[in-house]
Amino acid sequence: MKYCKKCVMSNTRPRITFDEEGVCNACRYSEEKFNKINWKAKWKKLEAFCNRYRAKDGSYDCIIPVSGGKDGSYVAWRMKHDLRMHPLCVTWQGNGLATDIGRKNLENFVNSGFDLIAVIPNGRVYRKLTKKGFVEFGDPFLPFIFGQMAAPVRIAINYGIKLVVYGEDPEIEYGGSIKTKNLPVFDGEYVRKFLYSEQNVDKYIDKEISLNDLKPFMFPSEKEIESKGIKLIHFSHFDLWDPYKNYELAKEKCGFRARKNRSEGTFTNYASLDDKLDGFHYYLMWMKFGICRATSDAGHLIREGRLTREVAIKLVKKYDGEFPKKYFKFFLDYIGLTEKEFWKVIEKWRNRNIFEKVNGKWRVKNPIWKQQCENEDKNKNRK
Ligand SMILES: [Zn+2]
Incomplete structure (x- = not known):
């Protein structure tokens, strides 16, 4: 195991790379x-982007995945108040899995002025997927990871909303593939390759879980997304992503604790x-x-x-x-x-x-x- 000379990250993190000076x-x-990126120019690009999608009559014009946590709250607040968009926020939750503080924070977030759709998938299926994820794929969190990416896009399709704004690009921010460094708009391939760790959700089909059971966990196909004219973007490509700054804004504006x-x-x-x-x-x-x-x-x-x-x-x-x-x-x-x-x-x-x-x-x-x-x-x- 080798560690980055500047931070503490190791070379065992998937897809991370180290340069000749040993820095990740x-x-x-x-x-x-x-030091280098001109964030003012990037923000202008986001403004121009939003100008194309903003609804004139106040109806929903973008989807923002949230959990009541600091990051989603930050993005939602800035999209609504600084960019004058009309977000419909979407949260994905395993039934009965929210912590007390998580529930309270989500409640505070909605009270701070947002509309929210909570998608709570079939409890029997979610529980089975959690067990299977843990035993067979080494991660009980897979059903959450699948759904939190897929559900917002599915809601966008159903509501005819053409913009979905996710928070940070984790590959770029935390060490991973640099393929999307200059690509604020991403697609299903990015999701399947990096976030689903190349796992197909249909690997989960067995005697007890059918293809239909898995639909809410599946990321919509490229064809479906394209035919509806939906764009998926990472907010961190337009605004300096700083989790602590997100925390401070969420605390001040959205009741985050x-x-x-x-x-x-x-x-x-x-x-x-x-x-x-x-x-x-x-x-x-x-x-x-x-x-x-x-x-x-x-x-x-x-x-x-x-x-x-x-x-x-x-x-x-x-x-x-x-x-x-x-x-x-x-x-x-x-x-x-x-x-x-x-x-x-x-x-x-x-x-x-x-x-x-x-x-x-x-x-x-x-x-x-x-x-x-x-x-x-x-x-x-x-x-
Ligand atoms: Zn590092």
């Missing part, structure tokens, strides 16, 4: 983002608060890639100049890979597994190239803090 492409993009205490597995309290299964998505990421939620949070905070790498490494050491205890019992009941069966699945996904067992305990073979110490030793020897 998320850090390189953020240098451009803060952070947790009182930090979230499990990290040191922050204002990101990914809405879903009870979220922690297991991150825990599986830990098994597969040896990096977890604290690494992700620290990465962007370093790039934004809000955290030093030195402090970040301590935080990563302390919190990365922390087990999500809070909803463990709930999760087991939800997918109908015993604790023993759960751990068997977890071990199936543990990457043996990344983890080693020492005195009966698993640990990352080559953690960032160890590499940091080795570098310090080398420097001392040189002196």
Whole structure:
């Protein structure tokens, strides 16, 4: 495992690249983002774009996926108040999976002046997909990921709305493929390749789940999207994406509240608060890639100049890979597994190239803090 010399991200993150100086492409993009890119010009482009789609009679002219979290709230607010658009917001939720704070934040968001459609898919299907995602594909969060991308486009088709505005382009912002760096408009191929991790939803068909059951989870075809003249854009291509700034605006304008205490597995309290299964998505990421939620949070905070790498490494050491205890019992009941069966699945996904067992305990073979110490030793020897 190698780590970026500027942030704390590792080369195990899918599709990330490192340059000859050992710096990841998320850090390189953020240098451009803060120093080179002319954001005023980009915003003008978004204004021009919106001018083409804005409804004159106040009817809905764009769809914005939201969860009540800081990012969707930020985008919705700016589209409505700074660009004078008329958004219909869409949220996608597994039945009974919203956390208390997530529910409250969504309520506050609607109260701050937005129309919302909540799509709550068939509970039996969602539960089966969650279990299948966890056991067979190593991610219980897949049904959420599928639906939160697909549902807004399906609503756009049904309502005859031609613009869907997603938040950030995660490939560009957090390290991944740079294919879409200059492409604010994206298509179904991007979704299937990067966000669905090349998984087809129809892989889930079995004795208990039919093709019809899966329809709400499937991203509409290119033909369907094109024939309706729908455009999908990432807001982060037009406005400097800064999650902490989003948090501040959502707090001030949309009634967004952070947790009182930090979230499990990290040191922050204002990101990914809405879903009870979220922690297991991150825990599986830990098994597969040896990096977890604290690494992700620290990465962007370093790039934004809000955290030093030195402090970040301590935080990563302390919190990365922390087990999500809070909803463990709930999760087991939800997918109908015993604790023993759960751990068997977890071990199936543990990457043996990344983890080693020492005195009966698993640990990352080559953690960032160890590499940091080795570098310090080398420097001392040189002196
Ligand atoms: Zn980096």
